[in-house]
Amino acid sequence: xxxxxSDLVISNKVISPDGFARSAVLAGGVFPGTPIIAKKGAHFKxxxxxxxxxxxxxxxTTIHWHGIFQEKTSxxxxxxxxxxxxxxxxxxxxxxxxxxxxxxxxxxxxxxxTQYCDxxxxxxxxxxxxxxxKVLYDVDDESTIITLADWYHQPAPSANGGLPLTxxxxxxxxxxxxxxxxxxxxxxxxVKRHKRYRFRIIAMSCDPAFTFAIDKHTLTVIEAxxxxxxxxxxxxxxxxxxxxxxxxxxxxxAVSNYWIRANPDxxxxxxxxxxxxxxxxxxxxxxxxxxxTEYVSTKPLKEVNLHxxxxxxxxxxxxxxxxxxxxxxxxxxxxETFHYEMNGKPFIPPTAPVLLQILSGAQAAQDLLPSxxxxxxxxNKVIEISLPGTGIELGGPHPFHLHGHTFSVVRSGxxxxxxYLNPVRRDTVNTGLSDGNATIRFVTxxxxxWFLHCHIDWHLELGLxxxxxxxxxxxxxxxxxxxxxxxxxxxxxxxxxxF
Ligand code: C2O
Numbered sequence: 001x002x003x004x005x006s007d008l009v010i011s012n013k014v015i016s017p018d019g020f021a022r023s024a025v026l027a028g029g030v031f032p033g034t035p036i037i038a039k040k041g042a043h044f045k046x047x048x049x050x051x052x053x054x055x056x057x058x059x060x061t062t063i064h065w066h067g068i069f070q071e072k073t074s075x076x077x078x079x080x081x082x083x084x085x086x087x088x089x090x091x092x093x094x095x096x097x098x099x100x101x102x103x104x105x106x107x108x109x110x111x112x113x114t115q116y117c118d119x120x121x122x123x124x125x126x127x128x129x130x131x132x133x134k135v136l137y138d139v140d141d142e143s144t145i146i147t148l149a150d151w152y153h154q155p156a157p158s159a160n161g162g163l164p165l166t167x168x169x170x171x172x173x174x175x176x177x178x179x180x181x182x183x184x185x186x187x188x189x190x191v192k193r194h195k196r197y198r199f200r201i202i203a204m205s206c207d208p209a210f211t212f213a214i215d216k217h218t219l220t221v222i223e224a225x226x227x228x229x230x231x232x233x234x235x236x237x238x239x240x241x242x243x244x245x246x247x248x249x250x251x252x253x254a255v256s257n258y259w260i261r262a263n264p265d266x267x268x269x270x271x272x273x274x275x276x277x278x279x280x281x282x283x284x285x286x287x288x289x290x291x292x293t294e295y296v297s298t299k300p301l302k303e304v305n306l307h308x309x310x311x312x313x314x315x316x317x318x319x320x321x322x323x324x325x326x327x328x329x330x331x332x333x334x335x336e337t338f339h340y341e342m343n344g345k346p347f348i349p350p351t352a353p354v355l356l357q358i359l360s361g362a363q364a365a366q367d368l369l370p371s372x373x374x375x376x377x378x379x380n381k382v383i384e385i386s387l388p389g390t391g392i393e394l395g396g397p398h399p400f401h402l403h404g405h406t407f408s409v410v411r412s413g414x415x416x417x418x419x420y421l422n423p424v425r426r427d428t429v430n431t432g433l434s435d436g437n438a439t440i441r442f443v444t445x446x447x448x449x450w451f452l453h454c455h456i457d458w459h460l461e462l463g464l465x466x467x468x469x470x471x472x473x474x475x476x477x478x479x480x481x482x483x484x485x486x487x488x489x490x491x492x493x494x495x496x497x498x499f
């Protein structure tokens with residue numbers, strides 16, 4: 001693990017996490033990337049150094065700190081062509097931001113095209129040394145991180161409009177197997193009988209949602225996407241790309257081995273099943289053999305049953321129409337252009353990042369590129385966004401992620417009910433299938449150009465995104481470091497310093 005003040009070197013390396021060797025894009029030379037571990041209140045100074053040399057994949061990069069609000073530092077959000085230009089090869093970029101209040105389970109990933117599918121994704125955990133809510137869940141050990149990732153044997157298509165790939169393996173903590181591949185070792189999570197563990201589960205997926213379970217054990221959900229929830233006991237969890245959960249697991253079963261499962265749900269596509277999506281929970285004293293346990297789930301997590309521990313009331317008035325601004329963003333797929341469209345517009349990255357357009361004087365959404373994909377939001381208002389779901393044939397269900405905020409999920413993709421009184425708060429929500437709808441509310445208290453996009457990375461690449469320019473007059477006060485502009489001028493050309 002590295003701390004909040006560190007160099008993070010991005011490099012190419014051939015790795016074979018599932019027994020198949022391929023060149024990958026790595027943070028800290030490993031997959032998943034070196035975990036970044038910080039304490040509440042940390043001032044992050046992460047110097048990202050791009051040493052990429054492999055021309056079969058992108059050699060520029062950016063890094064997004066998924067779930068971190070970036071209050072007053074929207075320039076450090078890492079979204080390529082929204083808040084910055086890509087970092088050029090052989091260059092570096094210092095992400096310098098404070099996280100005064102947030103604690104919990106986050107992650108980081110490349111936010112340039114589909115580059116994170118090639119490996120650039122890792123955990124970011126913020127501990128609260130004086131966690132006032134520890135009494136609620138009483139754990140002996142909270143150090144375990146469980147990362148779930150889809151893994152591909154080819155480089156990700158990165159030209160805008162590239163065809164989605166189907167993954168070969170699921171990696172749990174960086175290990176997994178592929179169909180007819182070698183029986184390489186699986187990840188093992190060691191526990192001691194009668195101890196209670198907080199496991200932090202991160203779906204750092206490019207595409208599938210995973211159904212996560214630990215055979216014979218119940219899981220008490222206490223956190224979703226960095227927000228505490230009232231404890232909810234389940235025995236399996238569907239977790240979408242970009243989402244995180246913390247669960248408490250009591251190691252109160254017989255000393256033995258148990259399968260940990262992360263079955264991908266990739267909208268019925270074949271070539272992805274067969275019990276290879278496994279890791280092992282091993283009690284101290286158990287023999288070093290594979291488990292023989294079976295998967296049974298009678299109490300799957302339903303998002304509608306999850307409630308925020310803090311801020312249980314959704315902002316605005318507790319009824320339909322009770323927000324200040326209502327925005328409905330329907331999405332469709334245009335088979336002629338082969339792009340997704342949100343309210344009729346595909347997101348095509350502009351050459352000048354949205355933030356730089358604003359800093360150079362753009363005043364309103366209609367002045368901002370990409371035209372029709374940028375929505376301006378007034379400050380200090382309650383915003384309600386309605387995101388209708390789509391069928392499997394159009395790639396649904398889609399997990400939508402909003403940068404710069406967490407939001408109250410007043411309607412989730414798995415329910416038709418509206419809940420303004422105690423909905424979960426989070427940063428990535430499943431919009432459900434054709435009859436589904438995710439409706440979210442948040443207060444515009446954080447100026448910045450914030451991406452809202454599907455976290456299936458192939459879909460983002462195909463245009464399934466919009467940008468909210470929140471409080472444009474205040475965004476102008478953003479004071480990016482000089483290097484920010486330097487990267488703007490240097491990208492795609494000779495590196496010349498405009499100053
Ligand atoms: Cu996890 Cu826009 O990102």
